Amino acid sequence: MLIALLLAATVSGPGDVRSLTASSDAVVHARVLRRSSAWAPGGRQIFTTVVLKTLETWKGDPAAEVTVLVPGGEVGDITQTVQGVAAFSAGEEVVVFLRRRAGSVYGVERWALGKFSVEPAAAAPRRALRDRRGLTCQGCRAGEADDLPLDELRARVLEGVIR
């Protein structure tokens, strides 16, 4: 029997870059190397492990390869779909706001709010895009950017770190 597990989430805002930077343990510009899913110890829930190759660290001191754990995924004939979490695909270039779970394993801060996908290099200036459609956000503010130049996102994060 094929089974899908679907989660929906409500997050608390705000979701602006400065707030996310402040609440994150690390922020990286990275590329997705691979991903794999497995049942959590004890069953009932599936989690997906995403391995990122760090291109540039904007906050914190993460390793060259960062492991990110997100709820949901597919195991055999069972699928767990998670609405509201950050979605990753192999080869994708991303900016991720990270929350440390253990050692070099992180979660994504506020799920989809904490992940931007970077447009391919062919586009200039390169833009960072955020997809928050799977989330319900209480306290998010109007004007929180979901589409901005990568350089501007970087500057905003670094400014938040310096503060």
Next chain:
Amino acid sequence: MKRAACALLLCLALPAQAYVRSRNNNGQGPCIWWPTHGHSFQIDAQGSPDAPLDATYDAIRKSFQTWAAVSCSDLRFSEEPLSTSASNRLVGFESGGTNHNLVLFRTRNCAQVVPANDPCKAQGGCGNAYDCWEHGDGIIATTTTTSKSSTGEILDSDIEMNDAPPSSGNKLTFTTVDGLPCTRLGETGCVRIDVQNTVTHEAGHSLGLDHTPDPGATMYASAPSGEKSKRVLGADDKAGICAIYPRGAASVTCTSGQGGGCSAAQTDPGAALAALAVLLQIRRRSRRRPQLPMSSSTNPATAARCQSGIEN
């Protein structure tokens, strides 16, 4: 042919709607739906330490009753006895096991109670193993709905609320009062995160509805702090739920892929047509909230609107 013609006529006759149905398999699979119209639910007796227990239970019950009160559908939600066993505070689905559609508040933060060397830190599942909230400070609530990938048939749905002390900053506070939104820390008698507002929205997800672009709907994705308006369904929410669970007819599925084709869970075109006629009637009555054009969609990759047809 006759069915297709009828579907086309109904498409033309139906008023514009914005509701969106959830799909499984990352948006490529079928819509999700319960074979029954409504399901049982179970409240964990621990409730929330933020609010009186009875008021919290009532807020959760009202959330389900709100969906059950939609007249163009016939949803019924039976309540199981309060869950009083700490060992049953488990979210997710166990194939072959006993599953309850649980509503619970996590009052411990996994980051604070799980040993650093526990495998769940790296592999997930700390929430169930240690009865704690493992999704981070900024997540208020999640709904976990288990369904068959091949058909979208829902098997189980659990709602989990973050009532745990945060790793930093202020704790989220759930309220059940009817007052105005809180404006400062420490203020009492006002609304912070309204239990009924939150659970009504999450229950919509558990029934198979995704976020809608209609800002007047319970299934709208944004909510200001202290919001209570999602306690009351909008016309779009009612249209959506009646499209999936039309009164007197089988639950309506929709097919996998990019299209939004729908079909009755049990092939019964007559029942589906009757249900859509009821839907039309309700839509005429329900004008409390603004409508959005049918072309609107919050998430075309992960959802489908199924009001535009009754069969593939």
